[in-house]
Every structure is written in structure tokens, then in C-alpha cells.
Amino acid sequence: MGGGADGIGDILTGGIVAREVDRGGVATGAAGHDPHDGAGGACLNCGATRTGPFCQDCGQSGHIHRNVMGLVHDILHGVFHFEGKFWNTLPLLAWHPGDLTRRYVHGERARFVTPMAMFLFSVFLLFAAVNRLAMPDVSGAAAGMAKAKVEMNKAARQSVDNLAKLEKDRADKLAADPKADTRDIDKKIKAEQADVQAMTNLAAQLPGQASTDKGHGLLHGDGDAWHSDIPWLGRQLDHINENSALYAYKLKMASYKYSWALIPISLPFIWMMFFWRRDVGMYDHAIFAIHSLSFMTLLAVGLIGLYMVGISDKWLWLAWLIVPPVHIYKHLKYAYGLGRFGATWRTFALLTMTTITCSLFFAFLIWMEAE
Numbered sequence: 001m002g003g004g005a006d007g008i009g010d011i012l013t014g015g016i017v018a019r020e021v022d023r024g025g026v027a028t029g030a031a032g033h034d035p036h037d038g039a040g041g042a043c044l045n046c047g048a049t050r051t052g053p054f055c056q057d058c059g060q061s062g063h064i065h066r067n068v069m070g071l072v073h074d075i076l077h078g079v080f081h082f083e084g085k086f087w088n089t090l091p092l093l094a095w096h097p098g099d100l101t102r103r104y105v106h107g108e109r110a111r112f113v114t115p116m117a118m119f120l121f122s123v124f125l126l127f128a129a130v131n132r133l134a135m136p137d138v139s140g141a142a143a144g145m146a147k148a149k150v151e152m153n154k155a156a157r158q159s160v161d162n163l164a165k166l167e168k169d170r171a172d173k174l175a176a177d178p179k180a181d182t183r184d185i186d187k188k189i190k191a192e193q194a195d196v197q198a199m200t201n202l203a204a205q206l207p208g209q210a211s212t213d214k215g216h217g218l219l220h221g222d223g224d225a226w227h228s229d230i231p232w233l234g235r236q237l238d239h240i241n242e243n244s245a246l247y248a249y250k251l252k253m254a255s256y257k258y259s260w261a262l263i264p265i266s267l268p269f270i271w272m273m274f275f276w277r278r279d280v281g282m283y284d285h286a287i288f289a290i291h292s293l294s295f296m297t298l299l300a301v302g303l304i305g306l307y308m309v310g311i312s313d314k315w316l317w318l319a320w321l322i323v324p325p326v327h328i329y330k331h332l333k334y335a336y337g338l339g340r341f342g343a344t345w346r347t348f349a350l351l352t353m354t355t356i357t358c359s360l361f362f363a364f365l366i367w368m369e370a371e
Contacts, residue, residue, distance in 0.1 A: 089113040093295050097327060098334025101291050105284050105335075115290035122297035123259045129304040130252070156196055163192040254365045263289055265360050269353040273346050280336060288335055295327060325351060 042048070043055035044064060053062050065071075089112045092100035104112055113121075170185045263286065270285040303316045328350055333343035 085111060085113045089118060093118070093291060093298075096334070097291055097295060097331040098336075101284075101288050101331065101335040102337075104291075105287050115287050115294070118294045119260075119263075119290050119297075122294045122301070123256065125301045126297045126304075127256045129301045132308065133304065159192055159196045163189060163196060166192060251365060254368060255361075258365060258368060261364055262293055262357065262361055265357050265364070266293070266353075269350070269357060273349060274336065277336075284335075288331065292328065292331055295331075296324060299323060299327075 041050055041062060043050050043058060043060055043062070045060040046055060046058045048055055048057040050056070050062050054060065055062070089100065092112075100112065104115070166185055166189045170182050170189065173180050173182060173185065266289045267282060267285055270289060271282065274280050274285070299320075303320060307313060307316055325347055329343050329347045332338055332346050332350070333340070336342075338346070
């Protein structure tokens with residue numbers, strides 16, 4: 001129940017924040033919902049005389065409410081209306097992303113939600129959707145594996161002790177009578193050796209504990225956990241060793257808080273695909289990147305929603321493999337006016353660069369958490 005309330009709160013907050021970013025704190029668009037707002041009068045915010053539904057000095061609407069229904073209307077309006085721009089933007093973002101980016105870059109902006117507003121809303125929505133998922137208790141599983149490995153190592157040591165005792169008994173028996181029959185003890189020794197080898201091999205394959213070889217360098221283990229000689233990485237590994245569940249939660253919150261960093265990280269890679277063209281600049285690439293990130297985020301939200309209603313994850317993974325390349329191809333082709341060949345090779349290049357971008361973003365999150 002708590003997760004559902006958190007999810008709804010995230011969606012509402014995302015819609016309101018995105019709407020305010022889109023408006024820039026100033027009323028835009030046509031007249032308010034009250035047909036009598038155009039009568040003019042004194043602005044209740046700055047005192048200027050209005051000549052229409054909005055103050056020409058500060059932009060505040062002449063329609064002021066002080067009732068609960070008005071507040072409910074503001075919330076629903078902020079989440080689902082976006083001053084009507086949201087419903088103009090979303091279909092184009094999904095089906096004609098290149099057209100949306102090109103039109104926005106070349107000045108047609110009053111009809112559409114600003115790219116950053118759409119991005120903020122999509123990130124809020126993704127965060128709410130992820131919070132609704134029943135995530136497995138990875139820390140509990142890891143702890144269980146670690147405990148199993150400890151027990152397996154104990155059993156292996158016990159077998160080693162038994163083996164040493166059997167070998168001592170064999171040696172004592174032969175010392176007393178060099179011609180004594182040791183076949184029975186030899187069978188027990190052979191069986192104990194097989195048990196020791198089997199348990200040692202199995203323990204080595206279980207996650208949860210590092211090798212007993214302390215070692216040096218980027219990563220090494222001390223028999224209980226991972227460590228590193230690199231200071232900032234070592235601090236993060238210490239946090240993971242202490243409480244992996246808490247660290248995973250902190251990393252999720254950091255990814256939500258620093259999601260905007262994906263934009264500047266992506267820009268150099270997009271620029272490299274067009275550095276020789278003089279008709280497009282960094283602003284064009286930024287709008288392309290933000291629109292693309294917004295769509296991929298909303299796609300992830302949609303797939304999570306389908307998973308939660310029972311759609312097979314095989315179909316969802318198939319959609320995740322097919323839809324992004326097709327969308328990127330259409331986005332590149334029509335946003336930059338490319339031919340089929342130019343859009344195709346850039347699509348594959350961008351998909352490869354996405355892996356690098358995500359890796360850099362993950363490293364950035366760890367570095368920020370280390371500070």
C-alpha cells in the first residue's frame with residue numbers, strides 16, 4: 001500500500017514540476033477556463049491593470065480560486081493537461097520524433113511541451129514505476145550464498161582433518177606391520193580425497209565471498225568481502241560489504257537525482273557523428289538527446305506497466321530489442337534530414353555509444369556517492 005502511495009505521489013509531483021518548468025513560472029497560452037477572466041481589472045499579484053485574462057506585467061491569471069475543487073483541478077491539470085501541449089507532444093515523440101525535434105529546433109515551440117519538462121516528467125514516471133516493482137531481495141540472497149560458502153568451507157576443512165587422521169592411521173598400521181592389509185583404509189582415504197576436492201570446487205563457484213588470496217590492485221578479497229586499493233572505489237566496496245541493500249537503494253536514488261547527467265554525457269558522442277556539418281549545432285544535438293531519452297524512459301515505463309499486468313517478459317524483451325533501434329533510426333533520419341544509409345550507420349553507432357554512455361553514467365553515480 002505504501003509503495004502505491006509513493007508511486008502516485010511521484011507521478012503527481014512529476015507532472016506539477018514539469019508543468020512549471022514548461023511554463024517557466026509565467027502563464028502562457030490562451031485564456032483561462034473562466035470566460036469572464038477577460039473583463040480586466042487589477043492584478044492581485046502586482047497591482048497592474050489587466051486588459052485581458054492574464055496580467056501583461058507579471059503574467060498571473062485573472063482567475064483566482066480559493067476552494068478545494070480548484071486545487072484538485074490544478075493537480076489534475078498539472079499532471080495530465082500541460083496546458084494542452086502534452087497531448088500535442090506525446091504522439092509526435094512516439095511516432096514522428098524526428099519531426100518533433102526538427103520543428104522545435106527551428107522555432108515551432110508554443111504547441112509543444114519543452115524538452116526538459118517532458119524529460120522531467122518521464123523520469124518521475126519511471127521512478128514511480130520502478131518503485132512499484134517487487135524487486136528481489138538481492139542482499140538476502142547474497143547473504144545466503146555467503147553463509148552457504150562458509151559452511152561448505154567448514155565441511156571441506158573437516159574432511160581435510162579426517163583425511164589427515166586416516167593417513168596417520170595407515171602410516172601407524174604399516175609401521176607396526178609392513179605387510180599389513182591397508183586396502184580398507186586406502187578406500188576411505190580415496191573417498192575422503194574426492195569429498196575434499198568436490199566441496200572445494202563447489203565452494204569456489206558460490207558467490208558471496210571473495211578468494212582467500214588478498215592480492216593487490218583494482219579488486220581483491222580477504223575471504224569475507226571485496227576491497228580495492230583505489231580510495232574512492234574502496235569506500236564504495238566497504239559500503240556494499242556493510243549493507244548491500246542500503247547501497248542499492250542509495251544508488252537508485254542517486255540515479256533519479258542525477259538523471260540529467262545523461263544529457264551532457266551523451267552530447268559528445270552525438271556531436272562526433274555530425275562534426276563536419278555546419279547546419280547543426282550543439283543545441284540541436286541537445287534537443288535530440290533529450291527527446292530520445294524521454295522516449296526511452298517512457299518506453300521503459302510502458303513495458304514495466306505491461307509486465308505488472310501479466311504480459312510475458314519474453315515479449316517485453318523482444319519489444320525492448322526492436323523498438324529503440326527503429327525509433328532512433330526515424331529520429332535521426334528526419335531530425336537531421338539524413339538518407340537511409342546515413343541514418344542506418346548512425347543508428348548502430350548510437351546504440352554502441354549508448355552502452356558507453358550508460359557505463360559512464362553508472363561510474364558517475366558511484367563517484368558522486370563516494371564524495
